Amino acid sequence: xxxxxxxxxxxxxxxxxxxxxxxxxxxxxxxxxxxxxxxxLLHIDCNEDEKRDIFDFQCLMIPGGFSAGxxxxxxxxxxxxIKSKLQKKLQDFVEEGYPVMGIxxxxxxxxxxxxLPGIDNHISQIPQxxxxxxxxxxFECRSTLLKHENNGNCIFTSKIKKNDIxxxxxxxxxxxxxxxxxxxxxxxxxxxxxxxxxxxxxxxxGNYSGYPWNPNGSISNIAGICNHSGNVFGMMPHPERSFYxxxxxxxxxxxxxxxxxxGRAIFESVLNYISQKF
Amino acid sequence: MFEVKVTIKLKKGISDPEGFNTLKALHLxxxxxxIEAKTIRIFDLKLDGKNKKNIKNDAEKMCQRxxxxxxxxxxxxxxxxx
Numbered sequence: 001x002x003x004x005x006x007x008x009x010x011x012x013x014x015x016x017x018x019x020x021x022x023x024x025x026x027x028x029x030x031x032x033x034x035x036x037x038x039x040x041l042l043h044i045d046c047n048e049d050e051k052r053d054i055f056d057f058q059c060l061m062i063p064g065g066f067s068a069g070x071x072x073x074x075x076x077x078x079x080x081x082i083k084s085k086l087q088k089k090l091q092d093f094v095e096e097g098y099p100v101m102g103i104x105x106x107x108x109x110x111x112x113x114x115x116l117p118g119i120d121n122h123i124s125q126i127p128q129x130x131x132x133x134x135x136x137x138x139f140e141c142r143s144t145l146l147k148h149e150n151n152g153n154c155i156f157t158s159k160i161k162k163n164d165i166x167x168x169x170x171x172x173x174x175x176x177x178x179x180x181x182x183x184x185x186x187x188x189x190x191x192x193x194x195x196x197x198x199x200x201x202x203x204x205x206g207n208y209s210g211y212p213w214n215p216n217g218s219i220s221n222i223a224g225i226c227n228h229s230g231n232v233f234g235m236m237p238h239p240e241r242s243f244y245x246x247x248x249x250x251x252x253x254x255x256x257x258x259x260x261x262x263g264r265a266i267f268e269s270v271l272n273y274i275s276q277k278f
Numbered sequence: 279m280f281e282v283k284v285t286i287k288l289k290k291g292i293s294d295p296e297g298f299n300t301l302k303a304l305h306l307x308x309x310x311x312x313i314e315a316k317t318i319r320i321f322d323l324k325l326d327g328k329n330k331k332n333i334k335n336d337a338e339k340m341c342q343r344x345x346x347x348x349x350x351x352x353x354x355x356x357x358x359x360x
Contacts, residue, residue, distance in 0.1 A: 072344065072345065073347060076344060076347075077344075080343070080344050083343075112347070125342075125343070126342055126343075126348055127347050127348065127349060128349070129349055130347045130349040130350045132292070132293075132350055133295050133296060134295065135293060135295055136295065137295030137296055137298065137299045178292070178349055178350060179349065180348075180349050181289065181291050181292070217293075
Protein backbone atom coordinates (compact mmCIF):
# COMPACT_ATOMS: atom_id res chain seq x y z
CA UNK A 1 0.00 0.00 0.00
CA UNK A 2 1.31 3.45 -0.90
CA UNK A 3 1.82 5.96 1.90
CA UNK A 4 -0.67 8.48 0.54
CA UNK A 5 -3.36 5.79 0.35
CA UNK A 6 -3.05 4.91 4.02
CA UNK A 7 -6.00 6.54 5.76
CA UNK A 8 -5.81 7.22 9.46
CA UNK A 9 -8.84 8.21 11.54
CA UNK A 10 -7.93 10.63 14.33
CA UNK A 11 -11.04 10.19 16.41
CA UNK A 12 -12.49 13.00 18.47
CA UNK A 13 -15.43 14.07 20.56
CA UNK A 14 -15.91 17.21 22.63
CA UNK A 15 -12.91 17.79 24.88
CA UNK A 16 -10.35 15.99 22.72
CA UNK A 17 -7.45 18.42 22.36
CA UNK A 18 -4.36 16.68 20.97
CA UNK A 19 -5.88 15.85 17.61
CA UNK A 20 -3.94 18.46 15.62
CA UNK A 21 -0.45 17.31 16.56
CA UNK A 22 -1.55 13.67 16.23
CA UNK A 23 -2.83 14.33 12.73
CA UNK A 24 0.33 16.29 11.89
CA UNK A 25 2.53 13.40 12.99
CA UNK A 26 0.93 11.08 10.42
CA UNK A 27 0.80 13.80 7.77
CA UNK A 28 4.50 14.55 8.10
CA UNK A 29 5.20 10.92 7.18
CA UNK A 30 3.16 11.30 4.01
CA UNK A 31 0.08 9.40 5.18
CA UNK A 32 -3.50 10.49 4.74
CA UNK A 33 -4.93 11.24 8.19
CA UNK A 34 -8.35 12.76 8.81
CA UNK A 35 -10.18 14.18 11.81
CA UNK A 36 -13.19 11.98 12.39
CA UNK A 37 -15.80 12.91 14.95
CA UNK A 38 -17.27 9.85 16.62
CA UNK A 39 -20.70 10.91 15.33
CA UNK A 40 -19.39 10.40 11.78
CA LEU A 41 -18.78 6.74 12.61
CA LEU A 42 -22.05 6.40 14.52
CA HIS A 43 -23.91 8.24 11.71
CA ILE A 44 -25.58 10.65 14.11
CA ASP A 45 -26.19 14.35 13.29
CA CYS A 46 -24.05 14.35 10.17
CA ASN A 47 -24.57 14.89 6.48
CA GLU A 48 -24.38 12.06 4.01
CA ASP A 49 -20.91 13.12 2.80
CA GLU A 50 -19.61 13.25 6.36
CA LYS A 51 -20.52 9.67 7.19
CA ARG A 52 -17.59 7.33 7.63
CA ASP A 53 -17.10 3.66 8.31
CA ILE A 54 -14.32 2.38 10.51
CA PHE A 55 -13.21 0.15 7.63
CA ASP A 56 -12.61 3.24 5.44
CA PHE A 57 -9.41 3.54 7.47
CA GLN A 58 -6.32 1.45 8.05
CA CYS A 59 -5.67 2.81 11.53
CA LEU A 60 -7.74 4.27 14.33
CA MET A 61 -6.05 6.76 16.61
CA ILE A 62 -7.62 8.14 19.78
CA PRO A 63 -5.70 11.27 20.76
CA GLY A 64 -5.21 12.94 24.11
CA GLY A 65 -7.34 15.52 25.82
CA PHE A 66 -10.18 15.60 28.31
CA SER A 67 -12.95 13.92 26.38
CA ALA A 68 -16.41 14.77 27.71
CA GLY A 69 -14.73 16.75 30.49
CA UNK A 70 -13.30 13.54 32.01
CA UNK A 71 -16.67 13.22 33.74
CA UNK A 72 -17.35 10.01 35.70
CA UNK A 73 -13.75 8.85 35.00
CA UNK A 74 -11.21 9.86 32.39
CA UNK A 75 -12.19 8.25 29.11
CA UNK A 76 -15.32 6.56 30.47
CA UNK A 77 -17.87 8.53 28.46
CA UNK A 78 -15.93 8.33 25.20
CA UNK A 79 -15.63 4.57 25.74
CA UNK A 80 -19.34 4.21 26.53
CA UNK A 81 -20.28 6.04 23.34
CA ILE A 82 -18.00 3.83 21.26
CA LYS A 83 -19.42 0.74 22.97
CA SER A 84 -22.99 1.86 22.31
CA LYS A 85 -22.86 1.07 18.60
CA LEU A 86 -19.36 0.35 17.41
CA GLN A 87 -18.27 -2.47 19.64
CA LYS A 88 -18.78 -5.29 17.14
CA LYS A 89 -17.17 -3.40 14.26
CA LEU A 90 -14.26 -2.33 16.40
CA GLN A 91 -13.74 -5.93 17.48
CA ASP A 92 -13.71 -7.01 13.82
CA PHE A 93 -11.32 -4.16 12.97
CA VAL A 94 -8.91 -5.32 15.65
CA GLU A 95 -9.27 -8.98 14.72
CA GLU A 96 -8.38 -8.20 11.12
CA GLY A 97 -5.10 -6.81 12.36
CA TYR A 98 -5.71 -3.09 11.85
CA PRO A 99 -3.84 -0.95 14.35
CA VAL A 100 -5.65 0.98 17.08
CA MET A 101 -3.69 3.39 19.23
CA GLY A 102 -4.59 5.55 22.18
CA ILE A 103 -2.37 8.24 23.60
CA UNK A 104 -2.99 9.72 27.05
CA UNK A 105 -6.77 10.17 27.17
CA UNK A 106 -6.89 7.72 24.26
CA UNK A 107 -5.16 5.12 26.45
CA UNK A 108 -7.73 5.79 29.17
CA UNK A 109 -10.48 5.24 26.60
CA UNK A 110 -8.97 1.92 25.46
CA UNK A 111 -8.75 0.75 29.08
CA UNK A 112 -12.34 1.79 29.86
CA UNK A 113 -13.44 0.23 26.60
CA UNK A 114 -11.93 -3.09 27.66
CA UNK A 115 -9.71 -3.27 24.54
CA LEU A 116 -6.65 -3.11 26.75
CA PRO A 117 -4.99 -4.99 28.41
CA GLY A 118 -6.59 -7.34 25.86
CA ILE A 119 -4.95 -10.45 27.20
CA ASP A 120 -7.40 -12.60 25.22
CA ASN A 121 -7.65 -9.97 22.42
CA HIS A 122 -11.36 -9.40 23.10
CA ILE A 123 -13.23 -6.34 24.24
CA SER A 124 -14.09 -7.19 27.82
CA GLN A 125 -17.52 -6.02 28.95
CA ILE A 126 -16.08 -4.81 32.24
CA PRO A 127 -12.73 -2.99 32.41
CA GLN A 128 -9.86 -5.24 33.50
CA UNK A 129 -7.58 -2.37 34.44
CA UNK A 130 -7.78 1.23 35.51
CA UNK A 131 -5.80 4.41 34.95
CA UNK A 132 -6.34 5.97 38.34
CA UNK A 133 -5.49 9.37 39.81
CA UNK A 134 -1.74 10.00 40.05
CA UNK A 135 -0.29 9.26 43.47
CA UNK A 136 0.79 12.90 43.68
CA UNK A 137 -2.85 14.00 43.17
CA UNK A 138 -1.50 16.49 40.65
CA PHE A 139 -1.50 17.03 36.94
CA GLU A 140 2.05 15.92 36.09
CA CYS A 141 3.24 17.80 33.04
CA ARG A 142 6.91 17.36 32.08
CA SER A 143 9.38 15.22 30.20
CA THR A 144 9.55 11.55 31.13
CA LEU A 145 12.05 8.90 30.15
CA LEU A 146 10.65 5.69 28.73
CA LYS A 147 12.51 2.45 28.29
CA HIS A 148 11.34 0.33 25.42
CA GLU A 149 10.86 -3.17 26.81
CA ASN A 150 8.97 -4.93 24.08
CA ASN A 151 10.52 -7.93 22.36
CA GLY A 152 8.81 -7.40 19.04
CA ASN A 153 5.13 -8.16 19.66
CA CYS A 154 4.02 -4.51 19.58
CA ILE A 155 3.71 -3.24 16.01
CA PHE A 156 3.86 0.38 17.19
CA THR A 157 7.47 0.19 18.32
CA SER A 158 9.07 -1.99 15.65
CA LYS A 159 11.38 0.92 14.75
CA ILE A 160 12.66 1.24 18.31
CA LYS A 161 15.41 -1.02 19.63
CA LYS A 162 14.82 -2.95 22.82
CA ASN A 163 16.07 -1.15 25.94
CA ASP A 164 16.29 2.15 24.04
CA ILE A 165 15.45 5.06 26.33
CA UNK A 166 13.28 7.78 24.83
CA UNK A 167 12.41 11.19 26.19
CA UNK A 168 8.70 11.75 25.67
CA UNK A 169 6.57 14.32 27.50
CA UNK A 170 3.82 13.32 29.91
CA UNK A 171 0.82 15.46 30.77
CA UNK A 172 -1.87 13.75 32.78
CA UNK A 173 -3.63 13.59 36.13
CA UNK A 174 -4.90 10.01 35.83
CA UNK A 175 -2.15 7.71 34.60
CA UNK A 176 -1.63 5.22 37.39
CA UNK A 177 -2.12 1.83 35.81
CA UNK A 178 -3.74 -0.68 38.14
CA UNK A 179 -5.09 -4.20 37.83
CA UNK A 180 -7.53 -5.85 40.25
CA UNK A 181 -5.66 -5.78 43.56
CA UNK A 182 -5.94 -9.48 44.29
CA UNK A 183 -4.73 -10.41 40.80
CA UNK A 184 -2.00 -7.84 40.14
CA UNK A 185 0.77 -10.44 40.01
CA UNK A 186 -1.14 -12.72 37.65
CA UNK A 187 -1.89 -9.82 35.29
CA UNK A 188 1.72 -8.66 35.30
CA UNK A 189 3.00 -12.17 34.69
CA UNK A 190 0.56 -12.66 31.85
CA UNK A 191 1.57 -9.34 30.27
CA UNK A 192 5.24 -10.26 30.51
CA UNK A 193 4.59 -13.74 29.16
CA UNK A 194 2.61 -12.36 26.17
CA UNK A 195 5.16 -9.59 25.52
CA UNK A 196 2.51 -6.91 26.10
CA UNK A 197 4.56 -4.46 28.16
CA UNK A 198 5.91 -1.79 25.83
CA UNK A 199 7.29 1.13 27.84
CA UNK A 200 8.34 1.60 31.45
CA UNK A 201 9.28 4.85 33.16
CA UNK A 202 12.96 4.99 34.11
CA UNK A 203 15.48 7.50 35.45
CA UNK A 204 18.41 8.87 33.43
CA UNK A 205 20.49 5.78 34.16
CA GLY A 206 17.74 3.45 32.99
CA ASN A 207 16.73 2.30 36.47
CA TYR A 208 13.19 1.99 37.78
CA SER A 209 13.15 4.77 40.33
CA GLY A 210 9.55 5.55 41.19
CA TYR A 211 8.37 9.12 41.61
CA PRO A 212 9.19 11.62 40.12
CA TRP A 213 10.62 9.55 37.24
CA ASN A 214 7.42 7.58 37.25
CA PRO A 215 4.98 10.51 37.30
CA ASN A 216 1.90 8.64 38.44
CA GLY A 217 2.79 5.62 40.59
CA SER A 218 1.82 3.16 37.87
CA ILE A 219 2.28 -0.50 38.80
CA SER A 220 5.68 -1.87 37.80
CA ASN A 221 6.46 1.59 36.30
CA ILE A 222 4.39 0.78 33.23
CA ALA A 223 3.86 3.65 30.77
CA GLY A 224 2.46 1.76 27.78
CA ILE A 225 1.02 -1.66 26.95
CA CYS A 226 -0.35 -3.45 23.91
CA ASN A 227 -2.85 -6.27 23.48
CA HIS A 228 -1.87 -9.90 22.97
CA SER A 229 -1.73 -9.50 19.17
CA GLY A 230 0.27 -6.29 19.41
CA ASN A 231 -2.05 -4.21 17.22
CA VAL A 232 -3.83 -2.29 20.00
CA PHE A 233 -1.53 0.02 21.89
CA GLY A 234 -1.95 2.61 24.60
CA MET A 235 0.54 4.87 26.34
CA MET A 236 0.21 7.83 28.69
CA PRO A 237 3.09 10.05 27.39
CA HIS A 238 2.76 11.98 24.13
CA PRO A 239 5.02 10.84 21.26
CA GLU A 240 3.26 13.29 18.92
CA ARG A 241 4.76 16.09 21.01
CA SER A 242 8.31 15.01 20.33
CA PHE A 243 8.25 14.54 16.61
CA TYR A 244 11.09 16.98 15.89
CA UNK A 245 14.40 17.50 17.60
CA UNK A 246 13.52 21.09 18.47
CA UNK A 247 10.63 19.85 20.61
CA UNK A 248 13.09 18.28 23.04
CA UNK A 249 13.89 20.36 26.11
CA UNK A 250 17.64 19.92 25.55
CA UNK A 251 17.57 20.11 21.79
CA UNK A 252 20.87 22.00 21.61
CA UNK A 253 22.97 19.36 23.29
CA UNK A 254 21.38 16.03 22.62
CA UNK A 255 22.51 13.42 20.17
CA UNK A 256 19.38 13.25 18.09
CA UNK A 257 20.06 12.72 14.42
CA UNK A 258 18.36 14.14 11.37
CA UNK A 259 16.29 16.74 13.17
CA UNK A 260 13.90 14.07 14.46
CA UNK A 261 12.52 13.69 17.96
CA UNK A 262 12.10 10.59 20.09
CA GLY A 263 8.41 10.11 19.38
CA ARG A 264 8.60 9.93 15.61
CA ALA A 265 9.60 6.26 15.54
CA ILE A 266 6.17 5.23 16.87
CA PHE A 267 4.40 6.75 13.88
CA GLU A 268 7.03 5.32 11.53
CA SER A 269 6.37 1.89 13.00
CA VAL A 270 2.64 2.22 12.27
CA LEU A 271 3.43 3.24 8.70
CA ASN A 272 5.83 0.34 8.33
CA TYR A 273 3.25 -2.17 9.60
CA ILE A 274 0.37 -0.93 7.46
CA SER A 275 2.38 -0.62 4.24
CA GLN A 276 3.67 -4.17 4.65
CA LYS A 277 0.46 -5.85 5.78
CA PHE A 278 -2.25 -4.21 3.68
CA MET B 279 -40.80 6.17 39.32
CA PHE B 280 -37.96 5.33 41.64
CA GLU B 281 -35.17 7.41 43.00
CA VAL B 282 -31.95 5.50 42.98
CA LYS B 283 -28.93 6.55 44.95
CA VAL B 284 -25.66 5.03 43.80
CA THR B 285 -22.76 5.49 46.20
CA ILE B 286 -19.32 4.75 44.80
CA LYS B 287 -16.32 4.20 47.04
CA LEU B 288 -12.76 3.23 46.39
CA LYS B 289 -11.99 -0.40 47.18
CA LYS B 290 -10.04 -1.15 50.30
CA GLY B 291 -6.34 -0.93 49.49
CA ILE B 292 -6.74 1.54 46.60
CA SER B 293 -4.95 4.78 47.38
CA ASP B 294 -7.09 7.89 47.60
CA PRO B 295 -4.79 10.85 46.81
CA GLU B 296 -7.75 13.22 46.69
CA GLY B 297 -8.83 12.20 50.18
CA PHE B 298 -5.28 12.42 51.47
CA ASN B 299 -4.80 15.87 49.99
CA THR B 300 -8.06 17.01 51.55
CA LEU B 301 -6.88 15.72 54.91
CA LYS B 302 -3.64 17.68 54.59
CA ALA B 303 -5.47 20.87 53.66
CA LEU B 304 -7.88 20.47 56.59
CA HIS B 305 -4.90 20.09 58.93
CA LEU B 306 -3.36 23.25 57.46
CA UNK B 307 -6.58 25.09 58.23
CA UNK B 308 -6.24 24.02 61.83
CA UNK B 309 -8.65 21.11 61.92
CA UNK B 310 -6.09 18.87 63.54
CA UNK B 311 -8.70 16.48 64.88
CA UNK B 312 -9.44 15.10 61.42
CA ILE B 313 -8.01 11.58 61.30
CA GLU B 314 -9.15 10.46 57.90
CA ALA B 315 -10.77 11.90 54.75
CA LYS B 316 -12.10 9.68 52.01
CA THR B 317 -13.70 10.68 48.75
CA ILE B 318 -16.92 9.07 47.62
CA ARG B 319 -19.15 9.86 44.71
CA ILE B 320 -22.92 9.74 44.71
CA PHE B 321 -25.18 9.65 41.69
CA ASP B 322 -28.85 10.42 42.25
CA LEU B 323 -30.84 8.83 39.45
CA LYS B 324 -34.54 8.83 38.70
CA LEU B 325 -35.75 5.75 36.90
CA ASP B 326 -39.03 5.06 35.23
CA GLY B 327 -40.52 1.69 36.02
CA LYS B 328 -42.79 -0.25 38.32
CA ASN B 329 -40.80 -3.25 39.40
CA LYS B 330 -38.25 -2.62 42.11
CA LYS B 331 -36.28 -5.71 41.21
CA ASN B 332 -35.88 -4.60 37.59
CA ILE B 333 -34.83 -1.15 38.73
CA LYS B 334 -32.18 -2.72 40.92
CA ASN B 335 -30.97 -4.88 38.02
CA ASP B 336 -30.77 -1.84 35.74
CA ALA B 337 -28.82 0.12 38.33
CA GLU B 338 -26.41 -2.80 38.75
CA LYS B 339 -25.79 -2.88 35.01
CA MET B 340 -25.24 0.90 34.94
CA CYS B 341 -22.64 0.55 37.65
CA GLN B 342 -20.85 -2.21 35.81
CA ARG B 343 -20.97 -0.60 32.38
CA UNK B 344 -20.31 3.05 33.15
CA UNK B 345 -20.60 4.45 36.64
CA UNK B 346 -17.80 2.43 38.23
CA UNK B 347 -14.59 0.75 37.26
CA UNK B 348 -14.72 -2.54 39.19
CA UNK B 349 -10.93 -2.62 39.39
CA UNK B 350 -10.96 0.22 41.93
CA UNK B 351 -14.56 0.79 43.00
CA UNK B 352 -17.18 -0.73 45.27
CA UNK B 353 -20.72 0.52 45.01
CA UNK B 354 -23.98 0.50 46.92
CA UNK B 355 -27.39 0.93 45.39
CA UNK B 356 -30.21 2.37 47.44
CA UNK B 357 -33.69 2.53 45.99
CA UNK B 358 -36.04 5.16 47.36
CA UNK B 359 -39.74 5.07 46.48
CA UNK B 360 -42.14 2.27 45.78
